[in-house]
Amino acid sequence: MIAVMSDAIAHRSELEQPDPRPRLSPDHSSRQLRGWRCSECGIARAVHAPWCPDCSAQLLVADFGPLGTVWSSTVVHLNIADIPAPYGLAYIDLDDGPRFLAHIDGAEEPLLVGGRVTISGINERGDIEVTSIATSRETS
């Protein structure tokens, strides 16, 4: 367990507050989510854990996306914390990957549930952003 934990914090600077959010892969022009997949049961995760919470086996680094499907979505009209309203959020099920909470790239309206999206990058406060794929409204 200690080895697993050390690995997770190995690249963190001593003065940096841990950021619990999912991050993008350093590879592939940063359009993929850097997550984990269980070496035994195969479950995909967007956030780290000391071992697979389902079967206790080892988690291996894996990249997911950029394509996915909207599970649900909202636009928040409240000024909360350091995020200026309105801002759009969506739960995205990445293809063969984990569900994660994304910010909507430049959205005034929620994304269509069941619509197709792609990871478009990361915003200035560090949230992964998605954008609709143009045909989603017609096809879903």
Next chain:
Amino acid sequence: MIASILGVGTSLFGRQQALHPSELVWRAVAEALDDAGCPDIDAVFLGTVFGAPGVAQRALHPLGITGVPIVTVENACASGTSAFHEAVAAVKHGRYKHVLAVGVEKMTDEFVGPIVPENTDTEGRAGLALPALYAMAASRYLAVHDVTQRDLAGVAVKNHTNGSLNPRSKGRPVPTVDDVLASRMIADPLTLLQCCPLSDGAAAVVVGPPDADGDHVVGVRASIMRSGGPWDQRSDDAWGFELIRDAAAELYEAAALGPRDFDVIECHDAFTIGEIVTTEALGLRPRGEGATLIRNGTTSLSGPIPVNPSGGLLSRGHPLGATGLAQIAEIVWQLTGRAGDRQVDNARLGLVETMGGGVSGIDGNACVIVALER
């Protein structure tokens, strides 16, 4: 029976900036002790989320409650019912004879608007405030189930109507469905009048042995607490559904009762969609069909299974630690014929459900469900 409720009490609910948190507790505890016939209290469990360190002892020693074990419990929105659950367990197992469960929250000391999301949480850091969490469930329901925005608004109208009959709730004027839908958008599709208001309050329950007797005594038939399981791409249910469903299944088995056996229910309606998802998870309707309970009046005060006769969190507001015990107080008043203008006729069996959340990756921090019997 595994324990009895000997007495209940609450403060008023609503914005009460001028009151100290201890003063809220004093009002609730004084009423509960008086209702219970002033037994010696052997231990206290106090539920709070944002209460200052020492909030329990600070409020209790001026009441003369000193020397006994005092434990503070945090379980998000279910903190009050978690304190109750532990009080019941302590009595059931013979650890103490008379246990006081208290809940308190002075929300106006902490927030001017909604609860600020937790920065150490994966989705809290990303800005998923609680209205947005419930909005995600509402968004999903509107898209895949037979639920309309007018159904959601109907929950608010029903509960504000009930709340207008509750003298302890500083409720708003009763809105129409159109008023609810025209109120300010908070998180699509949830509008302001679909969100529980900021509210201060305290509530208290005196728990005693199962063989207690008296006009105001109510039996605790079963009490269940669960924490949430994984909520991820494998789940097609709205956040919280599976946790409430599983806790309800445990409760029904422990109480040897089914969902249709209850005469009156108080459940967690922090947001309108919450009541719809919860009534489905409790088994009143199959998944995705909960809105019919609102449409056909099944859960209105005059319907066959009134839900949230107190006005619920939508009317009373949601002082987190106090909420669960205020729900229990309402059911006790209903079962003992003391609910005034909102009295449900011949109520003998009541159910309380409280759901707490805020930790991402699971479908709830805690769910407590209690079956009470007169």
